Amino acid sequence: MKTSINNLTSRLSQLVLGLSLMATPLLAQQNQSSTVNAIVKEATENSHLKRMAHELIDGIGPRLVGSTKMLQASDWAIGQYKQWGIDARRENYGTWRGWDRGISSIDMVSPWIKSLEGAQLAFSPATKKPKTGETIILADVADSVAFKAWLPQVKGKFVLISMPQMTGRPDYNWQEFAQKESFETMKKEREAQMEAWRKRISKTGLTNAKLALALEEAGAIGIVSSTWSNGFGVNKIFAAFTRKIPTVNVALEDYGLLYRLTESGNQPKITVNTQSKELGTVPTFNTHAEIKGTEKPNEYVMLSAHLDSWDGATGATDNGTGTLVMLEAMRILKKVYPNPKRTILVGHWGSEEQGLNGSRAFVEDHPEVVANLQALFNQDNGTGRVVNLGGSGFAIAKDYLSKWLAAAPDTIKNRIKTNFPGTPGGGGSDFASFVAVGAPGFNLSSLSWSYGAYTWHTNRDTYDKIVFDDVKSNAILTAIMVYMACEEPEKISTEKAELPAGQKWPSQVKSKRSGGTN
Structure with missing residues (x-):
């Protein structure tokens, strides 16, 4: 009788274990769905994008490297993060010629x-x-x-x-x-x-x-x-x-x-009055914010967008909108996913316009992040909704990027064209600084909205060119991709794909840590 009871107990234990194992994936799927739904709900019903856009684009304006406006923008971003309970800091990496724009008036006075x-x-x-x-x-x-x-x-x-x-x-x-x-x-x-x-x-x-x-x-x-x-x-x-x-x-x-x-x-004669102020040599810097991981705090998922701009206008779509996407995604994640498995780190880069200098400096100065980077998501080509995502030349990028993207709502994921394994970006934006050293950086490439002709480095890159529905979509997508990358059980592979004949993996380029003088 005792043997029969032991056998029954053993079978019941096995049954409970089996049911538990069957329930674990289902529970994980339910948790994932719940978090994704919470991300979408927060972004849709409590968006901070228009407020932040007004404060950054209209209130501060252009963010030329070396200008007091760039410093104001960094202070503002740090203040936003601190209001949301997110640790934030500024990290100097070099110096630049300091210069502030003054008034410009150009008048033809004859004939x-x-x-x-x-x-x-x-x-x-x-x-x-x-x-x-x-x-x-x-x-x-x-x-x-x-x-x-x-x-x-x-x-x-x-x-x-x-x-x-x-x-x-x-x-x-x-x-x-x-x-x-x-x-x-x-x-x-x-x-x-x-x-x-x-x-x-x-x-x-x-x-x-x-x-x-x-x-x-x-x-x-x-x-x-x-x-x-x-x-x-x-x-x-x-x-x-x-x-x-x-x-x-x-x-x-x-x-x-x-x-x-x-x-x-x-x-013809013209009268020119241009006032500007030389500020001497000033620090160049990146601005960072961080949500510490709970299970794997020394592994990182990064959000990426450059904070600096040219100053012919107010830098709304290059790269104010990318900056807003990362701020909004971090705000949402802090609210609905406050205890991520991996550390979430955002880089608001400086001096991107002079040659990706901020992100290149970060790669040089933080080998511990580069070596333990799960994924980096960068956005930097205007206000449009993301329509392209490539694997940056990593051999099995499809395995994880496709899975993470699948968690996004159909209205977002179904309009994104993927390219795997893709080609490694040699420049153009800050994700390339990471790809050059074999770290998994991915670019969230946006629909044009006539970016190249009308807003990229122009005198018309202003608040009114922002398409907020598209920016909101990008913030949702970024938050979901970051969440999924944090939850991924294993660290992803950084094996490089075999490139076509004649193509080489891009080489690392050193950051320019001083400049602005001719």
């Missing part, structure tokens, strides 16, 4: 009066007081010797150094309305004009940077450029090369006016 649309380029010297002078077009000379002979003519004048565009209408506008023959003729003429201008610059024997300095040394009182971005009313705005005189960028329409008047002998 008639018109206020021109334009602004000083980043790091441009100030005029101290308004300067007035005639305009002169960069000469088309035979060679560098002839250019040197022409140089004295720029003394006391503003030099127009950019090609005037034949048309301010983007190609899509021509395609919609023009006769086919007219469109083709315009394109051929434009190609010939561009080649002629390229040769004009080449015959000076100088690079763009050295050309600006040569004009400065010859006594020019300013340089006027125009870098059209192939859209209505939009120009690219980058940095000045001059050290003593102002460099301004004027919108296509007004630049063309100046150029034509100068070319026809009307001797």
Whole structure:
């Protein structure tokens, strides 16, 4: 009898164990579904995106490396995290030339009066007081010797150094309305004009940077450029090369006016008043926030977006929206998943626009994170919803990325095209800094919304270009991918896929830890 009871007890124990083992995956699936639903609910019903966008994009504005605006943005981000109970800090990694933008006014005062649309380029010297002078077009000379002979003519004048565009209408506008023959003729003429201008610059024997300095040394009182971005009313705005005189960028329409008047002998004059402030050498930094892991605190899942921007506008989509996605995802995770299995770390990078310097410095300075990185998710190409996800060249990326993506709502995952194993990114955005050292960094690539022409590094990258429904979708996706990566039982493989013939894995590039001076 005793043996029968023991056998029965044993069978019951085995049955209970079997039922328990069967229930464990089901329970895990239920927990996963519950957390994902909570993420979607929080993002949908309690979004902080518009508030944060207004405070960051409108309230602080552009975030040029070395500017007080960049420091303000870092302080603001740290303050957001602390309000949500998330540890945050700033981490210096180098120095840069400090410079703050002041007012810019550019007015044509002869042969008639018109206020021109334009602004000083980043790091441009100030005029101290308004300067007035005639305009002169960069000469088309035979060679560098002839250019040197022409140089004295720029003394006391503003030099127009950019090609005037034949048309301010983007190609899509021509395609919609023009006769086919007219469109083709315009394109051929434009190609010939561009080649002629390229040769004009080449015959000076100088690079763009050295050309600006040569004009400065010859006594020019300013340089006027125009870098059209192939859209209505939009120009690219980058940095000045001059050290003593102002460099301004004027919108296509007004630049063309100046150029034509100068070319026809009307001797236009402009008054330029650009105020800016040199701040000396200032720290460059990344801004980080962290939710500590409970089971595997020394393994990391990272969120990634650069905080800095160019300053022709307010940096709304490059990369204000990426920054907002990561802030919102962290806020949501802290609320619905406060005790992650792995440590969640966000990098708001500095000086991305000067060559991924912040993320490259982090990779160099934090080998312990790189070696134990489960996954990094980066977003940095505008306001659009994510539509592409690749494996960055990792051999079995499909096994885990597909599983994590499957947890997202159909309305998000069904519009994302995947590419596995994909190719390793050699540059372009901060995930590439991690991929270069064999760490699993992945880019959440967004729908264009005319990003390249209208907002990327332009004078039109402003709050009104944000598409909040898409940004909200990206915050949900990021939070879910981070959650799934944290919950993954094993550390993922970083085995590299075999690349096609002629392709090599990108090499690590050292961070530039000081700069901004010509």
